[in-house]
Amino acid sequence: MFLNKLEFSQNFRSILQQAGQIPPLPETARSLLRLRNNPDANLDQLTELIEQDPGLSIFIMKYARMSVFGYGNRIHSVHHAISLVIGFDTALNLSMSIVSSGCLKMPNHGVLSRGRIWNQTLECAILCRELCQVSSNNQMINRDLMYLGGLFHNFGYFLFAHLYPREFAYLNDLISRYPKQDIRSIQMQVFGITHDTIGMYLIKSWNLPEEIATTVAEQHFPDYSGKHAGYVKLIAVANRLLRNHSNTDGCPYLETSVLLESLGINETEAIITTEKVRNCRSEITLLAEELAA
Template identity: 25%
Template sequence: MSRREDILQKAFAIPQMPMPVQKVLAYIGNPEADLRQLSRIIEYDPGLTVNVLRMANSSFFGGGGKVTTVREALMRLGLNRVYQLVIASGVAPMTRYEIKGYGLRPGELLEHSVAVATASETLAKELGRVAPPHTFTAGLLVNIGKTVMGSFLEVDAGPILSLAHERHISFEQAEEEILGINHAELGAILLERWSIPVPIVNVVRYRLRPDDCPEPDLALDLVHVGDVIAKMTGIGMGIDGMQYTPSEAVFTRLDISPEQMEAVMEAILEQIAEVREILIESTL
C-alpha cells in the first residue's frame, strides 16, 4: 500500500459530523426548507441553539436589537448564515487538538480558519464585490485536511518543510512528494465524502493552487487572498508558515491595492475575536 492510500484509508475512518449537525445540514439542503421546522430541529440541540443565538446577536453576523428565540435568529441570519454556523459546529471540535505535525497549539488552526473566512468576506466588501454565499463557509474549512493530517494521522511536517527548502518548492508540492497527497486535496476528498456542496469542496481543493481550477471562481479567489492576508497577520501560523506561492493571476483579477490589503488586515484583527469566541463555543 502506498503512503497516499494509507493516509486515505485512515482518514476515511474518522467519524463524520455529529448527528444533530447532519440533520440540520440535510434539512437546509431541502429546497422546501421551512424556517419553523428548521428552528425546531436546532432547538433539540442545546449547543446549536446557543451558537445560533450568539451569532444572531453578534455585530459581525447580525447586529441590531437582541433576539431571544431560534426562529427570530433564523429570520435575521437567513439560511446561508445558519449553514455556515452548523458546518463550523461540526468541524470546529476537530481543531481543538494540538496539531503536532504542523507545530500548532490547541485552537490555533481554528483561529487561522476564522481569519481566512473573515478576511475573504471583508476583502469582497473592500473591493465592492458581492462574495458568493459559500465564501465564508469555504474559508472556515480550508484547513480541515491539515487538521486530519496533523492531529489524527500524526503526520510530521518537519521532513516536508526540509524538502521544500532544499528543492525550493512550495510546501504542498513537498507534501505530495513525501506523502503522495497534500492537505488541501485530502480536505476536499473528506468533504466530498461528508456530502458538503461541490462549490465549497472546490474552494478547499484549489485554495493553494487557484490557477489549476478549471474555471475562474470568485469565492476561490477571495479565499486564496484571504488565506494570504491571514498568514500576513501571523494568526494561526504553523511551521509551514509562508511556504506557499500566491497566484499572480488571482491578484490581477481582483485588482487589489496594497492599501486595500492593509485595510482588510486591520479589519480582521478587530473582527476575529468576536467570531472566534462564537465558534470556539461549538468546540466545548
C-alpha cells in the same frame, strides 16, 4: 516507527478512497444538509434544529452578538440571531461546519491545535463573505457557498489528526520547531500528502457542493483556471490579506493586487474590509476557544 513517506502517502490515500473509512457526517449535520438542499426550508425549521443542541444554540447567539454586526446583547434567541443578524444561509452553514467537526478527534495543543485551526478558519470564512460584498463581479461567486468553503477549507487537518493521531502530533511538533517554514511544504516533504488533498476527499465523501471540494483542493493555487476558479482565488486572497500580504501559497509570482482585480475587488476596499475583520479578532478567538473546548 513511522512508515516512510511513500508508504504513508499510499496508505493514507488508500484509506481516503475506501468507502466507509472516512467518518460519516453526524445525523444533525445530515439534517442541516437536507435543509440546505430543500428550496422550501424555512427559518422555523432551522431554528428548531439548532435549538436541539444547547451548545450550538449558545454559539450561534454569541456569533450574532459580535461587534461587527452591531447588535450586541440585544440578541436573546436563536431566532433573533438568524432573522435579525446573520441570516438563514450563514447560520445553516456555520452550524453544519461546527456539527461536522464534532465527529473528528483532534488535540487542542500546539500550533495545529483545534482552537488555532478554528480561529484561522472563522477569520478566513468571515473575510471571504465580507469580500464578496465588495466585489463588482459577485455574480461569479455565491457569497454563502464561499463562506461555506471558508469554513471547511481547514477540515483536512481535522481528518489527518483523526485518522493518524501519532503522525499528526509529529507534524504539530515539526511546525513548532520550524515556524518559518511553509506548513504545506513540511507536510509534503515528511508525509507525501497535504491537508488540502485530505480535505478534498473528506468534502467529496460528505457530498458537499462541488464548489467546496474545488475550493478545498485548490486553495493554495490561485492560478487555478478551471471550474469555480473564482472561489479558489478568493480564499487565497483572504488568507494572504489576513497574513499581511505574506504569500504562503504556491503562486508567489501572482501579486495579490492582480488577484483582487480579477475578482472585481478594489484594493483599498479589501484593506478596509480586512481591518474590519481584524478588529474582531479577540471575539473570534473566544469563539474558537469555545469550539475547541
